[in-house]
Amino acid sequence: MPGASSRTGKRVAALAADEIQVLAEALAAAPAAPAGVHEARKSIRRLRSLLALVRAALGKADVRTIDDALKTLAKGLSALRDGQVVLDAADHCARHAGSADEAATWDALRPLLVHQQEHRVANALADDPGFMRRQARAHREAERLRALPWHRLHANDLRHGLARSVRRQQRSQEVALASGSLDDLHDLRRKSRRLRMQLNTLKRLRVSTHGVAAATRDIAELVDQLGALQDLALLQRSLSALEPAPHTHAWPVATRRRMTRPSPIHPLA
DSSP: OTTOOSHHHHHHHHHHHHHHHHHHHHHHHTTTOHHHHHHHHHHHHHHHHHHHHHHHHHOHHHHHHHHHHHHHHHHHHHHHHHHHHHHHHHHHHHHTOSSHHHHHHHHHHHHHHHHHHHHHHHHHHHHSGGGHHHHHHHHHHHHHHHHSOGGGOOHHHHHHHHHHHHHHHHHHHHHHHHHOOHHHHHHHHHHHHHHHHHHHHHHHTTOOOTTOSOOHHHHHHHHHHHHHHHHHHHHHHHHHHSOOOTTSOSSOHHHHHHHHSOOOOOOOO
């Protein structure tokens, strides 16, 4: 990107440029491939985690403008991604059914869940055919990214941004462990996932963290544990929204047990 004169600035600018291109390509593929929505959301998360690292150094107002646009873009894809997560979670429960009756119940429920998702996709494409509007937004944000003053950026700026994320994750963890609410646990998952992405980014950039954060493996384990809880919560919500069918229960007994049984969470030290 033009204007990036420091070594760190050039490398981070190139990383941001590559990521916004990944986002545009994922959005182009998304209407025909459900995986495209997933890839687009992951790309947005990586971009936003990168912007959180550089916000103070590059100008909070300019960075916030891009971040807000990316956040809106992600929110517009969330229902589609959640629907796919529900299908994947239902398939997992079906594979691990405790009885033939439970497996048969999942077989009866899955077409209803598929219909839910097809309805979401149809509505999204009716509102934005081919996701052309979303692709245009990604290209506009690419231009804004190129205009940021990357030459100001130095390795210590990235470390300061990482330290801020560590503090935010720790505060969120304290709140979530005290309340145990799904909303607080979901917030902890978001902040832990961002911290993991930022650690991976600094590793790719070969910037030392100077021991400022926990091991990436520990964070990944926490994110996976929290993600499993979130997936089951999404599945429960979708099943509860189904109109009762005469040949199925509202949702299988074994799944109710899984959803109410506490799952072990291993917080970061």
